[in-house]
Amino acid sequence: MQMTRQAKSSKGKAKTSRKIPQRDALDELVDAAARALDLQLEPAWKGAVKANLKVTLALADLFADFPLPDDAEPAPVFTA
Amino acid sequence: MDTAWAHASEIAAAVSDGRTSASAVVRAALARIAADNPVLNAFTAVLEDRALAKARAIDAARLDGRPLGPLAGVPFAVKNLFDIAGLPTLAGSKINRDRAPAQHDATLVARLEDRGAVLVGALNMGEYAYDFTGENVHYGPSRNPHDVARMTGGSSGGSGGAVAGGLVPLALGSDTNGSIRVPASLCGIFGLKPTYGRLSRARTFPFVASLDHVGPLARNTRDLALAYDAMQGYDAEDPVCGQRPTEPVAPLLDRGSEGLRLAVAGGYFRTGAFPEAQTALARVAAALRVTDEIEIPEAKRARAAAYVITAAEGGTLHLGRLRTRGRDFDPAVRDRLIAGAMIPAAHVAKAQKFRRWYREQVLALFAKVDAVLAPATPCPAPLIGQQTFVLDGVELSVRANLGIYTQPISFIGLPVAAVPVPLAPLPIGVQIIAAPWREDVALRIAHALEKLGVVRANKPSVKGGK
Numbered sequence: 001m002q003m004t005r006q007a008k009s010s011k012g013k014a015k016t017s018r019k020i021p022q023r024d025a026l027d028e029l030v031d032a033a034a035r036a037l038d039l040q041l042e043p044a045w046k047g048a049v050k051a052n053l054k055v056t057l058a059l060a061d062l063f064a065d066f067p068l069p070d071d072a073e074p075a076p077v078f079t080a
Numbered sequence: 081m082d083t084a085w086a087h088a089s090e091i092a093a094a095v096s097d098g099r100t101s102a103s104a105v106v107r108a109a110l111a112r113i114a115a116d117n118p119v120l121n122a123f124t125a126v127l128e129d130r131a132l133a134k135a136r137a138i139d140a141a142r143l144d145g146r147p148l149g150p151l152a153g154v155p156f157a158v159k160n161l162f163d164i165a166g167l168p169t170l171a172g173s174k175i176n177r178d179r180a181p182a183q184h185d186a187t188l189v190a191r192l193e194d195r196g197a198v199l200v201g202a203l204n205m206g207e208y209a210y211d212f213t214g215e216n217v218h219y220g221p222s223r224n225p226h227d228v229a230r231m232t233g234g235s236s237g238g239s240g241g242a243v244a245g246g247l248v249p250l251a252l253g254s255d256t257n258g259s260i261r262v263p264a265s266l267c268g269i270f271g272l273k274p275t276y277g278r279l280s281r282a283r284t285f286p287f288v289a290s291l292d293h294v295g296p297l298a299r300n301t302r303d304l305a306l307a308y309d310a311m312q313g314y315d316a317e318d319p320v321c322g323q324r325p326t327e328p329v330a331p332l333l334d335r336g337s338e339g340l341r342l343a344v345a346g347g348y349f350r351t352g353a354f355p356e357a358q359t360a361l362a363r364v365a366a367a368l369r370v371t372d373e374i375e376i377p378e379a380k381r382a383r384a385a386a387y388v389i390t391a392a393e394g395g396t397l398h399l400g401r402l403r404t405r406g407r408d409f410d411p412a413v414r415d416r417l418i419a420g421a422m423i424p425a426a427h428v429a430k431a432q433k434f435r436r437w438y439r440e441q442v443l444a445l446f447a448k449v450d451a452v453l454a455p456a457t458p459c460p461a462p463l464i465g466q467q468t469f470v471l472d473g474v475e476l477s478v479r480a481n482l483g484i485y486t487q488p489i490s491f492i493g494l495p496v497a498a499v500p501v502p503l504a505p506l507p508i509g510v511q512i513i514a515a516p517w518r519e520d521v522a523l524r525i526a527h528a529l530e531k532l533g534v535v536r537a538n539k540p541s542v543k544g545g546k
Contacts, residue, residue, distance in 0.1 A: 033421070038403055039402060040406070066434055068433050072433045075436045075439065
């Protein structure tokens with residue numbers, strides 16, 4: 001499993017799959033999401049939050065590319 | 081009679097025919113709790129006055145010749161995310177101490193008491209149910225009666241410890257990703273996670289609405305079935321509770337496994353297990369003469385999708401509290417919830433689409449088999465405080481990975497009976513997984529295994545309470 005997305009060289013072989021952001025990018029995601037969600041993260045919490053987010057995104061990567069048709073219905077269905 | 085290790089069905093029979101009284105049974109349970117709970121730390125509230133009043137009412141009813149319920153005089157306790165009238169519903173948290181006391185009991189508490197059971201207390205749990213360990217920074221860890229230095233498993237840790245430790249014969253827990261089955265496995269008792277939507281969750285504190293289940297833990301299959309039968313039925317107060325007729329299982333138990341087609345789960349479920357988990361599964365399969373293996377397709381992805389949905393829904397549920405009271409959370413829970421709130425929506429939506437696809441694949445398997453056997457946990461009870469273990473050569477978080485075999489099953493709401501294989505020195509569980517709404521199949525097989533002597537809840541020999 002690819003855990004980081006490295007900046008690709010000028011050889012033009014950049015992969016198009018959206019893999020886990022690299023370390024600094026994940027730090028930025030944590031900071032930006034905290035601001036967007038109005039969450040006051042204490043500095044001591046950030047490492048564990050980032051580590052948990054990294055694990056979760058890596059797991060999401062397992063099914064993110066799993067082929068499903070556009071009309072695949074999500075599981076929870078509201079019945080009126 | 082000695083009610084410390086008696087079955088619920090035996091207690092109810094003895095109370096009903098006057099060999100003992102509900103008051104005597106409840107007083108004995110309260111005495112055991114007083115003696116052993118300081119070590120096991122299973123209870124967060126003991127309801128002595130309420131329980132004794134209820135017991136006296138049952139005894140009075142018997143003297144009046146009124147019929148008693150099938151659970152007459154059976155003491156039980158509930159994970160503290162079930163509403164109990166007069167108490168704030170803690171859900172394992174410090175923050176919820178500030179909630180107003182519940183006005184009414186949860187539906188399942190009321191249904192059990194309607195059948196004669198007696199609520200004696202509220203049970204410890206992992207904070208907000210985001211936990212597989214049974215540890216809790218605010219209330220202390222639930223301790224495993226088979227070795228009090230070890231985890232009960234969670235998040236229904238107090239439920240596991242109270243039943244396995246002989247404090248009560250019956251408890252209720254909740255299971256979002258494995259929180260009934262994991263403590264049942266580590267504590268060596270029986271647990272039932274019914275079909276999603278079978279039992280009402282009304283007036284319980286939620287965790288992940290699209291994955292939350294509730295169910296019983298007990299020391300034998302018949303007690304599970306009696307409790308389950310007592311709790312069945314539609315409840316308009318839980319929007320996902322199915323409008324299905326009550327389908328009693330207790331009368332069907334003696335049909336056993338005859339005629340049922342069984343297979344062992346292969347592939348994903350054969351990876352990562354400690355030798356004890358493999359031994360337990362092999363014993364159960366051998367006793368049932370199961371030789372077929374079946375692959376549950378894409379179980380690894382299913383577990384991943386369950387993980388992502390759990391984190392996202394859990395993070396969303398608690399976002400307001402995370403904003404205002406972050407310091408009051410258990411740090412291990414808080415940091416996972418915050419991360420969950422930050423997951424891009426695209427992943428969550430894809431997980432839910434994958435979930436329906438996966439459900440269709442797995443349901444197709446039930447055209448070939450009636451039940452599937454799988455490990456309940458990858459290992460017996462870890463030590464309290466143990467942060468990591470090694471599965472297939474990879475060091476992983478215990479807290480996040482004790483449920484690797486339970487998550488792909490609850491992800492699509494299948495009913496599961498967790499049964500205990502009494503290995504020494506520590507027990508470990510096996511999952512019996514059935515098609516939706518076929519709890520009868522899972523419990524019939526569990527009962528057959530009990531009769532064969534392969535599974536049973538052993539009375540703990542290691543205990544620090546006395």
